[in-house]
Amino acid sequence: MRTELRVPRLAQPGAGGVRRDMSGRGFALVDTPPFFDDDLLLRLNRSRTVLRFHTKRWWQFPQLARYGCWLEGLLGEALPEEGVSLASLEFRHEPAGSEDQEVDRLHADGSYLRSVCTLYGPATVSRDAGIERPIPDGQTLLMTAMDRARAVRVPCTLHRRPGAGPERAVVVCSFEPRLQQPLLANVYREVAQVHSRRSRVRQTWQKVLSASGS
Secondary structure (H helix, E strand, O other), rough: OOOOOOOOOOOOOHHHHHHHHHHOEEEEEEEEEEEEEEEEHOOOOOOOOEEEOOOOOHHHHHHHHHHHHHHHHHHHHHHHHHEEEEEEEEEEEEEOOOOOOOOOOOOOOOOOOEEEEEEOOOEEEEOOOOOOOOOOOOOEEEEEOOOHHHOOOOOOOOOEOOOOOOOOOEEEEEEEEEOOOOOOOOOOHHHHHHHHHHHHHHHHHHHHHHHOOO
């Protein structure tokens, strides 16, 4: 059965708002541009696909590379002193009725900074001021994990899977203040740049063809 993607909201919050939220309550919600489509979901046919920053497999998934670069750029503008870079991106397809005792309960992640975006199905739930809320449709949740909580002394972001229910798909990114490693290239950045240039060229030609046909 074909699933429908969540429809993203296109309004973008400023980096100043992200900085305020990440420096205060420790998490931020940002509207997600429309990077993902049905073709991507058809090609991501595994239950879990993990892309480390240096893997050449990014060339198979340019939409994911552009998403990771967008988040990295937003965090770089909002938190320049923390110098975070994308460490990995994980796509998870969770079938209907799936359960995971470890992450179905409230927990904090054990890395530095994480993000989660629900593409379809029940949304990840986060807790703020004692109240649990699902991530709004079309938004990415930026979360403080344990290493960042210790480093900058802001609260960890407690969150959980929604539990057993309809099938769903999520994209989870991990960001770390990692040093650049000359032998391990940031392949996702190269892929995103090439794909963005191709998209601009395609859009230009479409405008030219549209104008010539009018």
